[in-house]
Amino acid sequence: MEAGKKLGGRYKIVRHIGSGGMANVYLGHDLILDRPVAIKVLRFDFRNNKDALRRFQREALSATQLIHPNIVGVYDVDEEDELQYIVMEFIDGTDLKKYIDIQGRVSPEKSIHIMHQVLSAVALAHKNRIIHRDIKPQNILIDNQDRIKITDFGIAVALSETSITQTNTLLGSVHYLSPEQARGSMATSKSDIYALGVVLYELLSGSVPFDGESAVSVALKHFQEPMPSIRESHPEIPQSLENVILKATAKEPLDRYATCEEMMEDLDTCLSEERRHEAPFMPVSLLQETKVLAPLSAEVVAKADLDKTLVSPPPSVKAEPIQEYESGREAAVGKKKRKKWTLVLFLLLLLGLIASFFFFFYNNQDADAVTVPDVSNMDQASARLALEDAGLVLGDITEEYSDEVEEDFVIETSPKIGSSVEAGDEIDLIISLGEELFMLLDYEGQAYESVLEDLRKEGFTIERTHEFSSEVAEGNIISQSIEPGAEVKPSETTLSFLVSDGNESYTMRDLSGYTRKSVEDYAGQYGLSLTVTEAYSDTVAAGLVVSQSLAGGTAFVSGDALSVVISIGPEEPQVVSFSRTITIPYLAAAVSEPASESSNSQGNENADSSSSNEPNHIVIYMQDEDHVISDVFREFDISADEVVTLNFRILEGSSASYRIERDGEVISEASELTQ
Template identity: 45%
Template sequence: MKPDMIFNERYRIIKSLGEGGMANVYLATDLILDRPVAVKVLRVDLRDDQDTIRRFKREALATTELVHPNIVSVYDVGEVDGFQYMVMEYVAGYDLKTYITKQFPIPYQVVIDIMTQILSAVEVAHDHNIIHRDLKPQNILIDEEGNAKITDFGIAVALADHSLTQTNTLLGSVHYLSPEQARGSMATKRSDIYSLGIILYEMLTGKVPFEGETAVSIALKHFQSEVPSVREFDPSIPQSLENIVLQATCKVPQDRFQSAEEMSIALSKSLSQKDAEKWHPEVLVSGETKVLPVLDKNAAEASNTTKEPEVTADKKKKMSRRKKWTVGVIMVALLMLIVGGVVVATSSPKEVKVPDLSGMTISEAKSSLADKNLKLGKVTRTNSETVSSGDIINSAPKKNETIREENKVDVIVSKGKSKITVENYVGSTYSDVKSTLEKDGFTVEKETQHSDSVTENEIMEQDISAGDKVVPSDTVITLTVSSGPEMFTLRDLSGYTTKSVQDYATEIGARLSISEAYSNSVEKGQVVKQSPTAGSNMSKGGSLSVTISKGKKETTDEFTRTITVPFKSIVTESTSSSDKDKEESSDDSSSSSSSSSSSESKTDENVIEVYIEDKTHNIDTLYERKTITKDTEFKLSFIVDSGKSGKYKILRDDKVIAENGNVTKN
């Protein structure tokens, strides 16, 4: 694959990271999650090699079962255009082999820290009954922070699997191979412990313990020669640390550490044990010696007493040697015939019944089949609504069917329940989506949320992202649905003033309209009624109408009073009264003279002014002015509140000639 190529419509290839015997690895960018990843693709020339494909799939299966910070994570597994691929965590750094070359000598505490991380990861794998089988520095990555991560579970097998050693071929790196693997025996958890001991040896010395011209010669050394002492290479290495190498690389698996955890605990204490003695394995006596049967004693004696012709001493020696040789050949041939017969008799395939594999995992099935001397055949995977993912649904031949030993049994393995892709339901109507999802088998839960912008019953959010694949019958999907604008209960505004109503409308965000009306029961200036009524539900931005009291609407009496104002003639004299008195004291002559000289004037008009007081007039304000020359009627119109009275006053030439302060309708 070339740089910038888009693989599987998701991964942009950046560069090649390396080429292996089974697959090529590339650095790529995950275009969806925007992160660097390592894409491992099966080599072109191996795409039709079923053994390699099985091995590649085994690695994917083994790794996906393991979640640990010191194991390289697998993000995606699949097949594109016939190519098997895995997408893994990208570890920026280099492998432990390169690390040892660059950093040697490595401080003991750093060695222990790295080995502790590796052991922690191996412990998790062993807890899942997965044996790596190919632990070596090249399969351990060291990131930029110094963290170790195990990768390449390509030949990892479950505990119950048979050995994968093939004729003339040793799988795994021979420099780190356990003695039992080198002999072709089945690998166990303690085989991984042996490889870890060799890795620890290399970290302490900078080299592997055994070298040779061929893989076979190196393998022979693993089960024939003791691992060299690391203290002979560097006497400053603590004896307690060398003891861990010695115990981990013991030829007898039972003498090694029982688990990765036990080895890790020993490592954690190694630098604090100052006076440790050199470790030696316990001496075990096991097994039994089988002795071949000897020829019948009497027959032997009879043979010795058989008469023979006399011969010379040299001839006797030659004949004796020839006889011994002949007897030896016969015995070997006889033994071979016996052994061959036993082998043929015991190796002839027997007929066995296929065990019930339903509900088992692949590892369990292999173990169960091995007990019957059967092998696991083709594995087909399909969805099942009743059988858990990874468990076997059925087998072919079926359980209890009779077949010959060494035959293969095909199995159908459950991929779990069928999954469907969740769609984007935001913006859709809740009732429609709920009906569709429930038909598909989902459990739908509803949450409501107020919104000023989203229409009521429209879906606002979903708790499972669009594009996720889920099992409907096992999934509860929660939809957040708009309940429209937030509603609140209107207060009773009785007794509120205009100002109070305006403040409340501002508080709730209502559009306010105010009108006025008379009320005999509500004081002027207070709310008479409201719409919507008190206790009604209302949303922000709704309309609120109130009517403010104008107070009581009082009734009035309207009536008219006719007042007749008499005309009054007024005489005006030209002399004053004092002059007249003086004249009256004179004699008649003078009086007569005086009278003839005085004169009188008579006024023929009266100026009349009228003032009234009622609802529309004030007593101090002129109501009517009229000049009269005779008696004249004045009509006074009054408007007064019911039960109340009016007033009037009439002036003639500025003098009050009539008034009434209690003018009523009746």
């Protein structure tokens, strides 16, 4: 699909960003809401494939049913010119597979943080009866803030080398395939849990647990070989964390976690000091003893066949003796057996006599004694009838709370059930008030881990969601699902807490070229404390950012201080004034007259030195801030020496010059004049 094409008159294709088993994904732009979107378009070769169309539509339906911060949101589903497409939330980041390839092994703490988000999303899907069936790092997106988004819900086809099919139905990407799927069974929610265990293994180790030359060989390993121990190659990982992987990836679904919430609760405490040295997880199916039957020998089989043909004669009929031909050794063995049976019969008779003696002794000792009947878990009326039938009388009634016996039913009697009492004695009953109600406190602002431990001891089911908060410290509770003061039964109550992830961190932009208004908008969007100052700049145009206190690319949180310097343009230099006083000499023009022969020499000298009184023509040129040297500054005539003062105005750092001509001849000039 070409860049620039519009779908639905609203979504403009920007560029191709990825391909899947049956769809291509493009970066698009929503022209109405002015935001980036991801557009998944069904490939051309699947348009006439009814199964592919059904799965593609199923993904759209599944995703629109799931609203969760860790599931990619679906904005629109449509068709144009036989193009089936889904418009989804665009995640500016990468998938978890590439993240692991780039980052390598992920620390246990960060792995648990990532898995919490994944488990929370998958748990919601399971509650909506939606099984992902293709959980793998390629379908888990992660942005620059380590926020997780799961995609491709409802899709079960991916035509890659690491996928296998059976009767045209995809069983899942083979490296994350559960044993039951590999055997051809239906995928269940526990199949997703198996895949989640493999993803956790890959996060911690940087590689998948099973690999092979073909998809089939990898699938066989999933149900034939035990899960490799991650601690053999990475002993620093605690056994309690490896146990989470082992339980999630147990071969038998019954040995795995029942729900994603259960796996999440196990992850909550797996790094605690109390669990650091716990024993390795062992599936229940492996703990059951296997009985091995020894094969029967030929002699035993032959004897069994003979025994089947023997029929004992009736007691009234005397059995005919059986002629036996046996050796002396066999005859001796037969006699020993008969003696042994005689001894056994004698002992049995003796025991019977002793038992009869004690029976008659105790029955005759107190003919009026009765046994307190078992009235536990009966209501009060039924218990009274049972006591009266036994010849006893109902005594006092007391009440107490019980987690095991339903309200208004008998917990115990006094004397105890089964005790021997006299007929007509009173029997007191202890009646259950049911499970004791627990009054919830206000847990907002408290440490989640501490509250979790206390409430679990009371029998509560605890759920946890996450949210960034600038007001509540990381790890503390922001809100609770049930109001403080409510009285509830712990065993029947699920309590949800919204827990703070602390201040959300962001990456600072390079604000070069931003206007003051743009900077103020940016600071307001992320809650920054902004300080703006102004300064001259010879390189940055007036009104634009010159510098910023938080460099572009650094991390910051809401509330951080940001100082920005805005250019007011280049600084205008100062004007300097000074003057120069110059004397312009007058030069009289000489006049020559012929001398007579009779004139004496004195007369000749006077005649030669005579001059004219004609004026000199003076032109002055000046160069400064207000004048240029090519223009005449002043022009006048003089008949005697003249004193002139030239006033200059120059910018600080520059210089002035002048030139004076007398009758067209330069008589004075100067340059590089400063104050």
